[in-house]
């Protein structure tokens with residue numbers, strides 16, 4: 001059997017070796033503490049589960065859903081944008097539901113990247129921006145995010161030739177994996193840059209609702225003129241602990257949404273209507289579970305930051321996301337430190353270089369584990385680090 005060349009062009013899956021080692025450790029009975037995956041451990045709000053159960057009993061939800069999503073769900077998204085960001089969107093032309101935002105992120109280059117076109121991609125960043133680009137025969141141009149530039153790309157450093165071939169700019173704040181946050185001023189700069197260079201700004205806003213210490217994350221669509229050149233990907237996954245449900249959306253520039261719609265009618269057949277009804281319940285129902293979720297993560301963030309600090313590892317508590325981005329100790333790189341933690345302490349973290357070359361020298365801790373496990377993890381770290 002011969003696989004297509006595009007499969008060979010995909011970067012190696014860095015986590016495969018770690019997965020193998022974790023499986024090995026578990027087989028010998030090790031008590032693994034995982035800070036590895038960013039998959040919320042808290043349950044979906046009960047009223048959302050009830051909405052799904054009710055909807056699933058209604059045979060009207062059992063047939064093919066609409067390609068463009070339920071009008072009521074798109075209306076709920078538009079209302080949420082208005083309430084949350086003061087952004088007015090037309091539910092018919094500026095919003096498209098997605099089978100999880102990853103689906104739309106992966107497919108975006110199919111609609112916007114021709115062979116040889118460039119996509120500007122944050123490094124480190126969510127790997128799907130790059131793999132989607134590669135599978136569309138585009139060229140990823142990695143924008144290094146470093147502590148020195150507050151994990152923001154230096155757009156002015158891009159040369160003219162690259163910019164001429166560039167079609168899209170990906171951004172993601174609050175960021176996975178760096179946990180960096182930006183204010184509206186940065187999006188204003190980015191929108192202006194994209195208008196000047198005829199780029200589509202694609203903002204991945206998966207974590208805008210998970211923020212701390214009074215910080216309220218902006219939407220890129222709040223920038224005046226953004227609706228001409230920007231789209232934003234959103235998801236119920238992190239906000240409402242719904243990673244398993246596969247429901248998200250993309251909103252913004254009409255022309256871009258139109259192209260995505262056209263593409264998607266040829267790929268999938270929409271989201272189960274019962275899941276969309278549950279999505280409406282999530283957006284329009286009581287938000288106390290979200291507040292409790294944020295408080296849980298904040299507490300864990302502080303436990304981990306304080307624990308690391310007591311070992312001499314200073315990590316500024318991030319204002320958003322569910323991650324800590326932690327520099328590795330002297331003499332280690334991302335992979336060696338990840339292996340060291342697993343071998344010496346049965347602790348799993350995500351190696352920073354798995355998110356791009358500029359992630360080298362860091363590991364990512366996810367806050368998606370119970371307090372007692374997190375505390376046990378900190379104690380184990382203390383034993384081997386100090």
Ligand SMILES: *Cc1c(COP(=O)(O)O)cnc(C)c1O
Pocket residue numbers: 038099100101102103126172176204206234235236237238243246247248
């Ligand atoms: C979790 C995550 C997503 C997407 O999640 P879906 O479950 O596919 O909606 C998108 N971007 C980033 C950066 C994420 O961390």
